[in-house]
Amino acid sequence: MKLTNEGIQDRASWENKGYKLPQYDREKMIEETKKNPAWIHFGAGNIFRAFQANVCEELLNKGVISTGLIVAEGYDYEIIEKYNRPSDNLSILATLKADGTVEKKVIGSIAESCILDEDNEKEIERLKEIFRAPSLQIVSFTITEKGYKTRSYMNKVVGLLLERYNAGKLPVSVVSMDNCSHNGDKLKEAVTEIAAEWISEGKCDKGFLDYINDESKMAFPLTMIDKITPRPDDTVKQMVVADGVENAEPIITSKNTYVANFVNAEETEYLVLEDKFPNGRAPYEKGGFIFTDRETVDKTERMKVCTCLNPLHTCLAIFGCLLGYTTIHDEMDDEDLKRIVTTLGKDEGMKVVTDPKVLSPEEFLDAVLTKRLPNPFMPDTPQRIACDTSQKLPIRFGETIKAYRKDAKLSTDDLNVIPAVIAGYLRYLQGTDDEGNAFEQSPDPLLDELKALSPEEVLKRTDVFGVDLYEDNLADRALVIFERMQGKGNVRRELEKL
Numbered sequence: 262m263k264l265t266n267e268g269i270q271d272r273a274s275w276e277n278k279g280y281k282l283p284q285y286d287r288e289k290m291i292e293e294t295k296k297n298p299a300w301i302h303f304g305a306g307n308i309f310r311a312f313q314a315n316v317c318e319e320l321l322n323k324g325v326i327s328t329g330l331i332v333a334e335g336y337d338y339e340i341i342e343k344y345n346r347p348s349d350n351l352s353i354l355a356t357l358k359a360d361g362t363v364e365k366k367v368i369g370s371i372a373e374s375c376i377l378d379e380d381n382e383k384e385i386e387r388l389k390e391i392f393r394a395p396s397l398q399i400v401s402f403t404i405t406e407k408g409y410k411t412r413s414y415m416n417k418v419v420g421l422l423l424e425r426y427n428a429g430k431l432p433v434s435v436v437s438m439d440n441c442s443h444n445g446d447k448l449k450e451a452v453t454e455i456a457a458e459w460i461s462e463g464k465c466d467k468g469f470l471d472y473i474n475d476e477s478k479m480a481f482p483l484t485m486i487d488k489i490t491p492r493p494d495d496t497v498k499q500m501v502v503a504d505g506v507e508n509a510e511p512i513i514t515s516k517n518t519y520v521a522n523f524v525n526a527e528e529t530e531y532l533v534l535e536d537k538f539p540n541g542r543a544p545y546e547k548g549g550f551i552f553t554d555r556e557t558v559d560k561t562e563r564m565k566v567c568t569c570l571n572p573l574h575t576c577l578a579i580f581g582c583l584l585g586y587t588t589i590h591d592e593m594d595d596e597d598l599k600r601i602v603t604t605l606g607k608d609e610g611m612k613v614v615t616d617p618k619v620l621s622p623e624e625f626l627d628a629v630l631t632k633r634l635p636n637p638f639m640p641d642t643p644q645r646i647a648c649d650t651s652q653k654l655p656i657r658f659g660e661t662i663k664a665y666r667k668d669a670k671l672s673t674d675d676l677n678v679i680p681a682v683i684a685g686y687l688r689y690l691q692g693t694d695d696e697g698n699a700f701e702q703s704p705d706p707l708l709d710e711l712k713a714l715s716p717e718e719v720l721k722r723t724d725v726f727g728v729d730l731y732e733d734n735l736a737d738r739a740l741v742i743f744e745r746m747q748g749k750g751n752v753r754r755e756l757e758k759l
Contacts (some may be wrong), residue, residue, distance in 0.1 A: 268590040283369035294372035297396040304403035310734035311526035316548035317370035335377030339514035353523035357638030407560040442709035449481035482535035568610035581643025613664035659727020685741035
């Protein structure tokens with residue numbers, strides 16, 4: 262079975278193997294999308310293929326929308342050249358469920374793929390055409406926070422926005438869908454900085470900056486996105502190959518990007534968007550997107566990073582490294598660790614959780630504990646999550662400590678897991694696991710500096726913990742637990758007591 266327009270015409274072969282195929286006229290969709298593009302997305306990576314493209318696929322299948330997506334890649338052109346175009350922009354989505362089942366689906370919603378390469382006149386001219394189209398409503402991004410700081414990339418994006426300005430100040434929404442705080446503000450900051458420089462250099466007139474800052478013309482909504490899409494998994498590859506799909510071997514590009522004609526992803530997904538679309542939008546809420554106001558987007562992010570997901574991840578990362586685990590899902594088979602992260606979320610965190618109303622914190626947390634963290638298909642590692650821990654602790658634990666101190670009905674004396682995690686971090690900085698074996702600590706900008714300090718000095722670092730741990734007895738409690746964690750097997754013994 263070949264993943265191409267011609268190959269999927271043999272519907273019986275695909276459907277007999279359990280694949281769901283596009284239920285719409287794909288040729289007609291491609292023609293209409295090219296003629297009247299509504300949404301172009303920068304970043305042809307796995308999360309886009311598994312999430313945004315899948316939502317559009319569902320809406321096309323239901324007849325809710327008639328145009329699909331255009332994807333553009335500005336960093337690794339080989340993704341387009343070696344995967345998208347040979348597959349006629351089709352993709353296989355393997356949704357990996359916590360119960361061990363796999364849902365297989367061919368995604369056809371990507372109508373066209375482009376390369377953001379200034380040296381390729383044909384590619385750039387096509388992108389300019391798209392940006393001059395009055396029908397264009399959304400320009401979105403999953404290029405990582407680092408991408409907005411990459412001047413060569415953003416120069417090309419701003420150049421395309423200038424095309425839209427010159428075409429008659431046409432309205433559009435410029436949407437960061439990257440997993441970073443206040444993503445829309447960071448994207449706007451990058452765009453306005455370049456535009457201001459161009460004006461001072463005489464490359465464009467002042468009206469361009471006015472256009473960017475006019476929310477009735479150009480909006481930069483905030484979003485909160487949450488979905489795990491790991492690199493192509495070997496188990497999934499073997500399944501796809503066994504089904505008879507050709508060319509399923511992942512490609513590693515010269516820029517070390519792993520791509521394949523399939524994407525494996527977890528079933529849980531969230532995209533909450535500030536509802537600012539000056540040129541209108543399709544009813545994407547019918548595909549699961551949540552549209553709301555700016556304050557609510559902030560609240561959903563705070564719910565996730567301060568209570569319902571990120572603190573649990575960091576707890577598992579620290580103790581996973583100390584106990585010799587190499588996958589998060591294996592940690593969730595450890596009764597001590599499972600009990601601790603459940604207590605951290607449901608007991609300690611939920612007392613001060615921010616409730617955004619559009620998502621239930623209890624349901625979100627329950628999905629994390631029962632579907633996401635234990636999912637055997639999600640090969641995430643404590644070592645990866647332990648990267649930059651010193652930068653994560655202020656938000657993931659410091660905010661909860663602040664909330665306990667602020668609430669007259671609560672006391673940090675009631676926190677048991679959080680001081681144990683802090684003690685675990687001190688123990689992690691020693692670089693030996695619970696069996697006394699040295700392990701390689703994950704990259705962190707403050708790692709060497711903190712390792713050179715005494716535990717008492719580390720606990721004084723308000724920049725690391727986001728609060729003064731000596732303001733009450735949290736620091737002293739963490740030190741006592743840390744001392745008890747010294748010696749072979751004593752990390753495990755402390756966890757057993759919690």
